Amino acid sequence: MRVILLNDRRAERDAMVRALPQDxxxxxxxxxxxxxxxxxAREAPQVVxxxxxxxxxxxxxxxxxxxxxxAEAYLLAIVEAAPANKELSNLISAxxxxxxxxxxxxxxxxxxxxxxxxxxxxxRSVSKPCAFDFSTALDVTTLRAWRNLGQLVAEDLxxxxxxxxxxxxxYPAHLGADAACASIPMSLAGDQLELRLSIVADTPATKWxxxxxxxxxxxxxxxxxxxxxxxxxTAGGSLKRAALSESITLTTGIxxxxxTARFPGKHLCxxxxxxxxxxxxxxxxxxxxxxxxxxxxxxxxxxxxxAHDIRSEGGVLIVPAGSRLTATSANRLxxxxxxxxxxEVAPAA
Amino acid sequence: MKSIxxxxxxxxxxxxxHLMDVAVELFAAYDVPIEHCLPPSEEGLGQETYCMSxxxxxxxxxxxxLILAATRAAAxxxxxxxxxxxCDLVDTVGEFSNMLLGRLKGRLLREGxxxxxxxxxxxxxxxxxxxxxxxxxxxxxFEGPGWHLGTRLDAAxxxxxxxxxxxxxxxxxxxAILF
Amino acid sequence: MTARVMVIDDSMLVRRQVSxxxxxxxxxxxxxxxxxxxxxxxxxxxxxxxxxCDVNMPRMNxxxxxxxxxxxxxxxxxxxxxxxxxxxxxxxxxxLGAKGWxxxxxxxxxxxxxxxxxxxxxx
Numbered sequence: 001m002r003v004i005l006l007n008d009r010r011a012e013r014d015a016m017v018r019a020l021p022q023d024x025x026x027x028x029x030x031x032x033x034x035x036x037x038x039x040x041a042r043e044a045p046q047v048v049x050x051x052x053x054x055x056x057x058x059x060x061x062x063x064x065x066x067x068x069x070x071a072e073a074y075l076l077a078i079v080e081a082a083p084a085n086k087e088l089s090n091l092i093s094a095x096x097x098x099x100x101x102x103x104x105x106x107x108x109x110x111x112x113x114x115x116x117x118x119x120x121x122x123x124r125s126v127s128k129p130c131a132f133d134f135s136t137a138l139d140v141t142t143l144r145a146w147r148n149l150g151q152l153v154a155e156d157l158x159x160x161x162x163x164x165x166x167x168x169x170x171y172p173a174h175l176g177a178d179a180a181c182a183s184i185p186m187s188l189a190g191d192q193l194e195l196r197l198s199i200v201a202d203t204p205a206t207k208w209x210x211x212x213x214x215x216x217x218x219x220x221x222x223x224x225x226x227x228x229x230x231x232x233x234t235a236g237g238s239l240k241r242a243a244l245s246e247s248i249t250l251t252t253g254i255x256x257x258x259x260t261a262r263f264p265g266k267h268l269c270x271x272x273x274x275x276x277x278x279x280x281x282x283x284x285x286x287x288x289x290x291x292x293x294x295x296x297x298x299x300x301x302x303x304x305x306x307a308h309d310i311r312s313e314g315g316v317l318i319v320p321a322g323s324r325l326t327a328t329s330a331n332r333l334x335x336x337x338x339x340x341x342x343x344e345v346a347p348a349a
Numbered sequence: 350m351k352s353i354x355x356x357x358x359x360x361x362x363x364x365x366x367h368l369m370d371v372a373v374e375l376f377a378a379y380d381v382p383i384e385h386c387l388p389p390s391e392e393g394l395g396q397e398t399y400c401m402s403x404x405x406x407x408x409x410x411x412x413x414x415l416i417l418a419a420t421r422a423a424a425x426x427x428x429x430x431x432x433x434x435x436c437d438l439v440d441t442v443g444e445f446s447n448m449l450l451g452r453l454k455g456r457l458l459r460e461g462x463x464x465x466x467x468x469x470x471x472x473x474x475x476x477x478x479x480x481x482x483x484x485x486x487x488x489x490x491f492e493g494p495g496w497h498l499g500t501r502l503d504a505a506x507x508x509x510x511x512x513x514x515x516x517x518x519x520x521x522x523x524x525a526i527l528f
Numbered sequence: 529m530t531a532r533v534m535v536i537d538d539s540m541l542v543r544r545q546v547s548x549x550x551x552x553x554x555x556x557x558x559x560x561x562x563x564x565x566x567x568x569x570x571x572x573x574x575x576x577x578x579x580x581c582d583v584n585m586p587r588m589n590x591x592x593x594x595x596x597x598x599x600x601x602x603x604x605x606x607x608x609x610x611x612x613x614x615x616x617x618x619x620x621x622x623x624l625g626a627k628g629w630x631x632x633x634x635x636x637x638x639x640x641x642x643x644x645x646x647x648x649x650x651x
Contacts, residue, residue, distance in 0.1 A: 011402075011443030012468045018451055103405065105465040156522045160633035213541060215548075226540040233539060233584075234522075234633060237611020241521065241631075244614060252611070254538065254586055302586060328563070328588040409619070520613035520631045525638040527628040527645065 002043060003113060005029040006036040006050040006064070007078070012102075016049065019106035020113060033060060037067050044069035047113055052077040057087060058094035065095045074116040078102060140193060140287050145242035149197075150270025152242050153235040153283045160234060161212060163275050171269035172202065172280050179282075180206055181260045182228040184236040185253035189307040189322055189346035192292050195250065197239060198284040199232045200260050205279030229255040235283060251305045251322045292344045297337035300330040303348030310343065360411075360512060361485045361504050363460060364453070368415075368502055369489055371452035375445070376493065379430040386492040393418070393488060394499050400424050400438060401479065402446035402471040406454075408464040410510035413503040415453070416479065417446040423496035443471040449500070461512035529650040532556045532575050533643060536566040536593070537582040537609070542632070546580055546609070549636035554649055563588025567596060576604050577647035580639070583610035583617070591617070594624040605646040609634060 003025050007013035010031070017029050028039045036050070048064055057077065064070055077091050077099040091099060098112055140146050154165040183198040201209065209227045210219045232255040240250045267286040274280065292307050302325055310319045310333070319333065325345075337343075369385055376383045389397070399421035403414050419427075424438040427445055446469050454464055484505030491498045511528065520526065533555045535546040547557040558573060560566035562585040570576060579597075583590035590608055597606065607628035608621050618629050628642055 009443075009468075010440040011447050011471065014444055015447045015451075015466070015468050018447075103467040103470065105407065105467055107465045156633055159522055214544065223540060230539040230541040233611060237613075237632060238522065240611065241613040249614070252584055254584065324584070324589075326563075326585075326587055326589050326592060328592050520615075520618065520629065522611075522631050522633055523635055523638075524613070525628065525630040525634070525642060526618070527642060528622045528626065 001025050001047065001113075002045045003027045003047045003049065004036055004039050004045045006031075006033065006048065008032060008051060012051075015106065016109055019109050021110075025113065033063065036064060040064070040067040040070045040073075045073050047074045047076065047116060049076045049078065049109075049113070052079050052087075052091060052096075052099075054080060054087070058090040058096075061091055061094035061096050074098075076100065076112055078104070140188075140195060143243060143246055143248060145239055145246060145248075146195075146268070146285065148242070149235075149239060149268060149285050150272070150283050152238045153197075153199075153270070154272050156234050156238045157231060157272065157281070160231075161274075163212075165272040165274060165281070168271050168273075169269065170271055171284065172271045172282050175200055175202055175260065175280075175282055177260055179260050180225065180228055181258045182225065182232040182255055183258040184229075184232040184255040186236055186239065187251040187253070187305040187322070187324070187346045188248070189251065189292065189305040189344075192289055192307075192346065194288045194290050194346070195239075196284075196286045196288065197232060197235045198258055198260075198282075198286070199228060199235055200282040200284065201228055202280045204277070205274065205281050208274055208279045225257055229257065231281070239285075249322055251324050253303065253305075253324060290347055292346050294342055294344050296339045297334050297341040297343060298339035300325055300334050300343070300345070301348060302327045302330055304330070305346040307344040307346060310337070358485050358506070360462065360506065360510065361487070361502075364457060364462070364504065365487045365489070365502055367456040367460070368449075368453055368500060371456060372449060372489070372491055372498075372500060375448055375452055376430075376491075379427070381426070381430050381493055383491040383493045383498065386490050386497075388488070388490050388499075389492075389497050393490065394420060394497055396476045397421075397497065398477045398499075399475070400442040400471060400473045401477050402442045402469050404446050404450045404469045405467040406450060406464045407467075408457075408462055409513065410507035411462065411464070411504055413484065413505055414482070414501075415446065415450045416501040416503070417442060417449060418477070418499040418501070419445075420496050420498075423493065423498050426493060426496055439471045439473055442473075443469040446471070463513065530554050530556050531577040531643075531647045531649055532558060532573060533578045533580060533647065534558045534560060534566060534570065534573070534576050535580045535609075536560045536563065536585070536590070538562055538585045539582070542582065542609070545634075545636070546639065549639050550643055553640055553644070555643060555647075562586055563590065563593035563596070566593060570602075570604075578643055579604055579606040580609050580643075581606055583608055583612050583621075591620060591624065594621060594626055598625050607642055607646065609639070 005016050008031050013029050017027050020027050030036045075096045077096045079099050081101050150167050154167045158164045179200050181200045183196050186195040209224050211217050213227050236252045243250050270283045272281040304325045306323045308321045397420045398418050400419045403416045405414050419442050424442050428441045482503035486503045488501050533550050535543050537543050538561050543559045550557050560569050564587045581590045605627040609630045611632050613631050
């Protein structure tokens with residue numbers, strides 16, 4: 001993301017440059033308006049952060065936005081600790097999207113500069129013209145965590161099982177449509193993506209689950225299914241933690257019983273064989289897209305995933321984007337926000 | 350020159366120790382050798398104090414301020430060392446305090462004390478003085494070629510402050526952390 | 529002497545694993561399937577000395593349960609046992625009063641050591 005920082009206070013400007021990670025942001029820092037307009041003309045920025053003078057801030061904002069390449073940029077103004085109310089409303093009327101008061105912490109700047117990406121995903125979902133369309137949807141298949149899913153899951157399941165698995169790619173041919181299957185849904189709500197991780201067990205593996213994991217060879221089918229769901233949960237956790245290392249935060253849902261009779265969409269499969277031929281598990285990763293819904297807070301239900309942050313009027317974060325709602329939180333938000341508050345959510349997973 | 354001794358506060362001693370290191374490191378990066386020294390007078394920099402820059406910081410259970418005090422000669426020397434740009438001395442002192450606390454931040458993150466920094470506020474004037482801080486506080490002095498520099502690190506710790514075990518990376522399967 | 533531990537997880541397998549790990553040294557283990565179930569049971573079990581709690585559960589998740597317990601002024605130590613490893617979530621739990629975080633799959637000896645530290649038998 002290209003960010004232009006306009007600030008005539010050198011120390012503050014340099015601190016701001018250091019606060020923005022270089023691998024994510026291409027920052028051009030300038031000290032005056034002329035240099036800022038030249039920078040905008042050279043290459044369109046996605047974000048412009050500028051120090052608003054106490055008088056004339058809205059005129060500066062208009063001139064910055066007036067540049068040909070800046071019509072769709074996200075404008076963030078830095079104002080003094082106690083700006084006059086009129087000053088803020090003038091800035092907003094002039095097209096400023098957000099503001100920060102001095103002194104501000106480096107983490108606050110980082111959070112504010114991240115905001116446009118979330119806004120973009122939200123605006124796409126409600127079919128408005130994309131005001132600052134600069135990011136592309138995530139291609140999950142490029143994530144290392146996704147490509148190595150079989151190995152990741154095998155390592156964690158080995159921990160659980162106390163014995164290693166041998167991993168190979170491909171779906172085990174002998175697994176029939178009636179094989180025991182559990183899956184866990186995972187969302188990337190802002191990208192309208194759903195991933196589904198499934199664990200399928202052949203008959204010897206279900207025996208192994210009873211004897212080794214449950215220590216009860218006579219365990220009932222429902223108990224064995226519960227254990228298989230926990231294996232799916234563990235697999236989801238493996239993927240989620242690995243994706244975190246690539247700065248992708250997935251939301252995990254609740255694992256459930258599932259059927260092998262469907263594996264639509266793009267999917268990867270691995271076969272995990274237990275030692276000594278004690279059975280075989282399949283790990284299947286599917287990518288699906290969905291369309292987020294825009295609903296009233298009164299319609300929130302368990303399982304929905306928030307596609308954007310919910311903040312109070314003062315800007316305090318109440319619930320972050322990516323949170324999976326429980327009945328408790330859905331009811332609480334409905335009561336707090338009321339039926340006239342609309343949110344973007346991924347469907348219940 | 351009063352410091353509220355950090356003798357009984359090992360976490361503060363750690364921070365103070367790192368501050369001494371990063372100060373020497375920062376100036377070395379500008380080819381300016383400095384050495385830790387005793388206060389040049391009973392009053393520290395005393396009447397020689399020309400600029401003071403302060404930056405607030407806050408972490409989990411700790412907050413405070415780093416104050417950089419410089420003589421005029423120091424500020425002029427740093428401006429020259431930084432390339433003699435057309436900026437005033439106030440800017441330079443602010444910038445150096447920024448860089449100092451930024452380096453300290455990196456060190457402290459590795460020690461399990463992540464902090465967020467505010468932006469610097471710098472003042473100039475003759476005979477600047479500042480009040481004693483609440484919490485723990487420590488002055489350090491450094492001598493450069495023909496000038497002196499003072500740093501004061503203030504910190505207020507919550508009673509249940511603990512350094513963090515795994516500051517940044519996601520926890521892995523099997524990890525167990527007690528707070 | 530024994531001490532009661534409540535394990536809260538929607539997975540029966542995990543509840544069994546925790547029970548097996550803690551019953552061996554002599555803990556008495558009560559199970560709950562989610563935060564709502566746990567609150568109902570805790571109201572009648574004043575001798576609970578430790579809670580081991582999952583994060584992702586239906587109806588009321590582990591973080592929401594921590595909020596409730598904190599609001600009630602509960603002094604029972606809570607250790608989270610979860611597949612989650614996000615530092616922000618760990619920090620959030622810590623700020624709500626959790627005493628520890630264990631990532632599944634867990635090593636039983638870590639769980640036992642944690643229980644021994646937070647809810648020693650015979651105390």
